[in-house]
Amino acid sequence: MTYKTELGRTWWLKNSAFKAYMLREATVLPLVFFILCMLAGIYSLTRGEASWNSWVAVMGNPLVLALNALALVASLYHAATFFVLFPRVMPIRLGGKKVPDNLIVAGQWAGVAGVFVLAAWIFWGVL
Amino acid sequence: MKTMEVRIQRYLPEQHSEPVVESYQVPFDDSTSVLDALNSIKEEQDSSLSYRWSCRMAICGSCGFMINGEPKLGCKVFLRDYAAAGTLLIEPLAHFPVERDLIVDLEQFMQHLDAIQPYIIKEQANGVSEMTPHKQTPAQMDKYQQFSDCINCGLCYAACPQFGLNPEFIGPGALALAHRYNLDSRDEGRAERMPLIGSEEGAWSCTFVGYCSEVCPQSVDPAAAVNQAKVLSAQDMVLQLFRRKK
Ligand code: SF4
Ligand code: FES
Numbered sequence: 578m579t580y581k582t583e584l585g586r587t588w589w590l591k592n593s594a595f596k597a598y599m600l601r602e603a604t605v606l607p608l609v610f611f612i613l614c615m616l617a618g619i620y621s622l623t624r625g626e627a628s629w630n631s632w633v634a635v636m637g638n639p640l641v642l643a644l645n646a647l648a649l650v651a652s653l654y655h656a657a658t659f660f661v662l663f664p665r666v667m668p669i670r671l672g673g674k675k676v677p678d679n680l681i682v683a684g685q686w687a688g689v690a691g692v693f694v695l696a697a698w699i700f701w702g703v704l
Numbered sequence: 705m706k707t708m709e710v711r712i713q714r715y716l717p718e719q720h721s722e723p724v725v726e727s728y729q730v731p732f733d734d735s736t737s738v739l740d741a742l743n744s745i746k747e748e749q750d751s752s753l754s755y756r757w758s759c760r761m762a763i764c765g766s767c768g769f770m771i772n773g774e775p776k777l778g779c780k781v782f783l784r785d786y787a788a789a790g791t792l793l794i795e796p797l798a799h800f801p802v803e804r805d806l807i808v809d810l811e812q813f814m815q816h817l818d819a820i821q822p823y824i825i826k827e828q829a830n831g832v833s834e835m836t837p838h839k840q841t842p843a844q845m846d847k848y849q850q851f852s853d854c855i856n857c858g859l860c861y862a863a864c865p866q867f868g869l870n871p872e873f874i875g876p877g878a879l880a881l882a883h884r885y886n887l888d889s890r891d892e893g894r895a896e897r898m899p900l901i902g903s904e905e906g907a908w909s910c911t912f913v914g915y916c917s918e919v920c921p922q923s924v925d926p927a928a929a930v931n932q933a934k935v936l937s938a939q940d941m942v943l944q945l946f947r948r949k950k
Contacts, residue, residue, distance in 0.1 A: 578717040579801035579809050584868045592773060594915040595865065602911075662912060665928035666935065673843050 601658050604651035611648040660685040705731040713795040732783040739778035755806035765857030770795040775862035775919045799868040816874045820882035825893025844889040851884035853922040860916035860926050873909040876916035876926035883929040902937035
């Protein structure tokens with residue numbers, strides 16, 4: 578007779594590695610909110626100026642701003658975890674030599690910085 | 705000599721309907737490993753205690769336990785590391801059925817290992833009669849070597865919640881070994897292995913929790929292997945789509 582314990586719903590609370598994993602997966606929740614906001618914005622754009630203006634007003638609501646700020650932080654956290662995993666899943670070889678992991682991680686962050694600069698240029702016209 | 709409380713999850717099927725935790729006082733110094741502690745308990749205090757071990761040097765892979773909730777090799781961790789925590793709880797490897805005390809039934813793991821055909825497959829057997837060596841350059845070897853260091857200890861399975869939820873999942877260790885052979889320039893068996901690797905019970909069951917790679921005593925990085933296998937499997941799927949279109 579062997580004895581087998583089944584995993585309960587709270588299995589992930591037993592270990593800090595599992596908690597970090599669940600936190601990574603949970604970053605999708607504020608992102609869903611952000612995407613819904615975006616979709617609502619596009620929809621309101623098709624419905625004319627009054628509708629667009631009220632969407633802009635809703636986006637200025639402190640609670641909405643806070644949730645979207647959370648979405649930004651969550652997506653940066655998810656990116657940080659993903660960037661570290663990337664060179665392990667897609668090891669890049671140049672001239673038979675493996676490109677060091679830190680270099681690939683740094684490259685990805687440089688890409689993020691690039692996107693931020695581009696967004697700042699488009700939306701605020703700085704630079 | 706200092707002593708420390710060591711608690712062990714016991715399960716004697718003829719006595720217990722479910723596991724119980726028993727406590728022992730164990731003398732230790734800086735060189736006492738958890739395996740040494742188990743040996744001392746068995747010799748000095750309770751000869752009925754059962755556990756697996758062999759090499760005492762982290763190479764045979766038989767002494768895997770949950771130590772304070774983390775999968776570890778008993779011979780590779782020392783009581784001194786837990787002196788600060790003040791207590792040590794030793795349980796059998798998680799996610800496997802317990803046969804007796806710290807001994808788990810590894811049958812599922814063995815079946816998964818067997819299923820991925822962990823050996824070099826040649827379309828045509830050659831070189832045996834003529835004794836032709838299968839040559840390989842250091843660069844070719846470098847591609848798979850990391851994944852060939854596995855000692856089949858099963859720690860990664862005890863670390864994998866997906867295996868805990870579904871024991872049919874081939875799991876980190878076996879998938880890493882499959883990937884090791886798929887990357888070997890001498891092997892021609894990739895097409896034979898891919899259907900299983902690309903199946904639902906294969907690499908795609910993995911959600912990259914990543915804890916398997918943290919606990920691996922050999923730095924095999926099974927999570928990387930599993931996710932590289934996902935890339936291979938996705939490539940195969942796309943190629944098949946194109947082939948069908950032609
Ligand atoms: S991959 Fe690492 S943790 Fe898993 S069985 Fe092999 S040596 Fe053990
Ligand atoms: S006894 Fe061999 S790995 Fe620990």
